[in-house]
Amino acid sequence: MVLRHPWIAPELSQVGRTEQEWVAEMRPAFDEAARTPPLREASSPPRQDAHPRQIRDDDFAYGLERVLDGLAQGRTR
Missing domain, CATH: 1.20.5 (Single alpha-helices involved in coiled-coils or other helix-helix interfaces)
Structure with a gap:
């Protein structure tokens, strides 16, 4: 799934990347963040x-x- 935001495509094009490249690069971090419970709740x-x-x-x-x-x-x- 590719998210379409009016601000992201122009910003990424300025650095020579497509939205699809950015999503592919960030996907592992998103998946890890979704899997990992926030440490803040356990320690606060x-x-x-x-x-x-x-x-x-x-x-x-x-x-x-x-x-x-x-x-x-x-x-x-």
Whole structure:
């Protein structure tokens, strides 16, 4: 399955890659991420007592770290 996004094809064409090449390269990482349970859940304390703002901030920081990790991994290939 190839995802079609209006922004991805032009961006990839600027670096000389097709959307299909990008998906083929990233597919193993996507599959691994889908198989691996998040370590954060296993290592984090229960959040029921946390303030909602703290939960949002923690979730945002966690998501941002994952995005940055993905971008960094993409640059090393």
